[in-house]
Amino acid sequence: MSLITHPNARELTKSVRATVLVFKDPRSQELLARIERLAPSEANTLIIGETGTGKELVARHIHNLSRRGREPFVAVNCGAFAETLVESELFGHEKGAFTGATTHKAGWFEAANGGTLFLDEIGDLPLNMQVKLLRVLQEREVVRLGSRTPIPINVRLVAATNVNLADAVVAGHFREDLFYRLHVATIRLPPLRERPGDILPLAEFFLEEHCQRLGYNRASLSLEAERKMLEHSWPGNIRELENAIHHALLVCRNQRVQPADLHLVDMRSSGIRQDEANHAPPAISGPVDLESALNALFEQNIPDLYEHIEETIFRAAYRYCHGNQLQTGRLLNISRNIVRARLEKIGELGKPALLDGQ
Numbered sequence: 001m002s003l004i005t006h007p008n009a010r011e012l013t014k015s016v017r018a019t020v021l022v023f024k025d026p027r028s029q030e031l032l033a034r035i036e037r038l039a040p041s042e043a044n045t046l047i048i049g050e051t052g053t054g055k056e057l058v059a060r061h062i063h064n065l066s067r068r069g070r071e072p073f074v075a076v077n078c079g080a081f082a083e084t085l086v087e088s089e090l091f092g093h094e095k096g097a098f099t100g101a102t103t104h105k106a107g108w109f110e111a112a113n114g115g116t117l118f119l120d121e122i123g124d125l126p127l128n129m130q131v132k133l134l135r136v137l138q139e140r141e142v143v144r145l146g147s148r149t150p151i152p153i154n155v156r157l158v159a160a161t162n163v164n165l166a167d168a169v170v171a172g173h174f175r176e177d178l179f180y181r182l183h184v185a186t187i188r189l190p191p192l193r194e195r196p197g198d199i200l201p202l203a204e205f206f207l208e209e210h211c212q213r214l215g216y217n218r219a220s221l222s223l224e225a226e227r228k229m230l231e232h233s234w235p236g237n238i239r240e241l242e243n244a245i246h247h248a249l250l251v252c253r254n255q256r257v258q259p260a261d262l263h264l265v266d267m268r269s270s271g272i273r274q275d276e277a278n279h280a281p282p283a284i285s286g287p288v289d290l291e292s293a294l295n296a297l298f299e300q301n302i303p304d305l306y307e308h309i310e311e312t313i314f315r316a317a318y319r320y321c322h323g324n325q326l327q328t329g330r331l332l333n334i335s336r337n338i339v340r341a342r343l344e345k346i347g348e349l350g351k352p353a354l355l356d357g358q
């Protein structure tokens, strides 16, 4: 029932879990040097970067390079739990602590004992949990829900955020004291468009990885495809690039990727199109014609069809966004609260992670 990135996450997801980090751009190399300097220290670390920039990968790298490298690395997405679950997930609970607590259970802090706990999207942690987290960091012990006995823990915390936490502090969504506690060692991962020297090396890397996985012969990019990739703004960063390569491999001919095989959508400019679209909504088209798909469904006499379709949209969008609620909201252009409520309703929250890297 919990979100954890399993050691075998690679088998659970479509995404390649990079074991090699591509850091070719001069900015990335500088960053890598900084990561390698910080890693052996025991300092709690905050990784800041847009979604898909490699925050989780960097967190794992930090862990591997630290003295804790052979101990557990536990990854938890703070935004993925219903608010009522966060506490027992993080800190564990005793039998009978709440309705449904039929057994006792260790929380993520205990699971990560000796190693590293990666708290992704820390900005999503509810305020009352932020207080508890701060206390755990100060006291170095957790108390399970329904218990009074503190359990000593030795965990290095690596947290990640794709929102500006300083703004969140000003807006009253994030506690200042926790902010300072986390802000000791920070790593800023620049978006891919600010490290263009990484684009083609990453593309080569994913081409090779995905060819191997798919059992294909080696494929390559045409010069025009390379140019298209270099000109793209990559709003979804490295994750978007990986998906683009994966998709291109499936559709390209003769193992050569042409620009048309790269399905790149510029979300930044789509903001402008949105205004224009107020008058004439754009026709939705894609590999599958939506209207024919609907017609096929209409013929099947499915009960609660409308609800079924709506649910499917939320579920698919959430998965497409690798379990990121904020991105899902942006993708569908609806508020994140609505996204969360709907996902909760359809039981998509608190499922074992299909998540990669969230």
Ligand SMILES: Nc1ncnc2c1ncn2[C@@H]1O[C@H](COP(=O)(O)OP(=O)(O)O)[C@@H](O)[C@H]1O
Binding pocket: 015, 016, 017, 018, 020, 021, 022, 023, 049, 050, 051, 052, 053, 054, 055, 056, 057, 058, 202, 205, 238, 239, 242, 356, 357, 358
């Ligand atoms: N430097 C890198 N080299 C190779 N692959 C990377 C690199 N950074 C990220 N990736 C890959 O890109 C994807 C997104 O990375 P992830 O760490 O999940 O991003 P974030 O947590 O910031 O959303 C993952 O599949 C990851 O393996």
Ligand SMILES: [Mg+2]
Binding pocket: 052, 055, 056, 120, 356, 357, 358
């Ligand atoms: Mg992530």
